[in-house]
Amino acid sequence: DAGVIQSPRHEVTEMGQEVTLRCKPISGHNSLFWYRQTMMRGLELLIYFNNNVPIDDSGMPEDRFSAKMPNASFSTLKIQPSEPRDSAVYFCASKAGTGQPQHFGDGTRLSIL
Amino acid sequence: EDQVTQSPEALRLQEGESSSLNCSYTVSGLRGLFWYRQDPGKGPEFLFTLYSAGEEKEKERLKATLTKKESFLHITAPKPEDSATYLCAVQMDSSYKLIFGSGTRLLVRP
Numbered sequence: 562d563a564g565v566i567q568s569p570r571h572e573v574t575e576m577g578q579e580v581t582l583r584c585k586p587i588s589g590h591n592s593l594f595w596y597r598q599t600m601m602r603g604l605e606l607l608i609y610f611n612n613n614v615p616i617d618d619s620g621m622p623e624d625r626f627s628a629k630m631p632n633a634s635f636s637t638l639k640i641q642p643s644e645p646r647d648s649a650v651y652f653c654a655s656k657a658g659t660g661q662p663q664h665f666g667d668g669t670r671l672s673i674l
Numbered sequence: 675e676d677q678v679t680q681s682p683e684a685l686r687l688q689e690g691e692s693s694s695l696n697c698s699y700t701v702s703g704l705r706g707l708f709w710y711r712q713d714p715g716k717g718p719e720f721l722f723t724l725y726s727a728g729e730e731k732e733k734e735r736l737k738a739t740l741t742k743k744e745s746f747l748h749i750t751a752p753k754p755e756d757s758a759t760y761l762c763a764v765q766m767d768s769s770y771k772l773i774f775g776s777g778t779r780l781l782v783r784p
Contacts, residue, residue, distance in 0.1 A: 565717070592770065603774055603775075603776050603777070604718075604761075604774045606771060606772070609770060609771075611770075616770070617770075617771075652717050652718075654717075660705065660706060660723075660725075662708055662720045662723055663708075663720070663772060664720055665710075665717030665718045665719070665720075666717050667715070667716050667717045668716075668717050670715075
């Protein structure tokens with residue numbers, strides 16, 4: 562069975578550029594989460610979607626960050642404009658329902674120069 | 675404040691040397707406690723869910739246990755391929771959020 566699929570796996574870009582990260586959740590899962598992982602802060606929840614609707618975006622650091630889920634099989638996380646402090650690994654996770662575990666993709670390693 | 679603390683931060687074992695990792699939590703009402711394994715360059719991989727004190731789950735050389743204040747991940751006769759970072763996360767009642775600990779980096783030497 563296919564797991565959570567994220568693209569690109571690596572992204573290197575210059576400060577000020579727009580960055581778009583993509584996620585395909587596991588088929589049949591109705592919840593989707595975007596996380597950011599750094600050495601200093603560990604895993605931080607950015608935004609949570611349920612049935613394609615954003616439920617909680619309180620973890621989104623600034624207005625430069627936005628996320629969409631146009632359908633059950635696709636989500637994007639966009640950073641515009643990007644800054645060096647946005648450099649991190651960004652994970653997408655999905656889960657099937659209440660009490661079920663979240664399943665993570667292999668992340669996008671983002672470097673902003 | 676809801677908090678999850680893992681110890682030790684890092685652990686080095688010889689192959690075959692059994693040990694335990696600790697995850698202590700202070701949350702108001704536990705819905706579930708989750709253990710994940712994370713390899714370098716990969717996302718966290720789900721291992722176990724524990725829902726109530728006294729519950730135990732096993733998978734190969736790993737056994738997870740849960741009390742009202744902490745969980746242990748016991749590793750019996752580890753092999754080098756068990757080397758990874760092990761993450762603990764808790765979900766509170768009436769919440770969808772997972773609160774992650776900072777992880778234990780395990781290195782098993784041959």
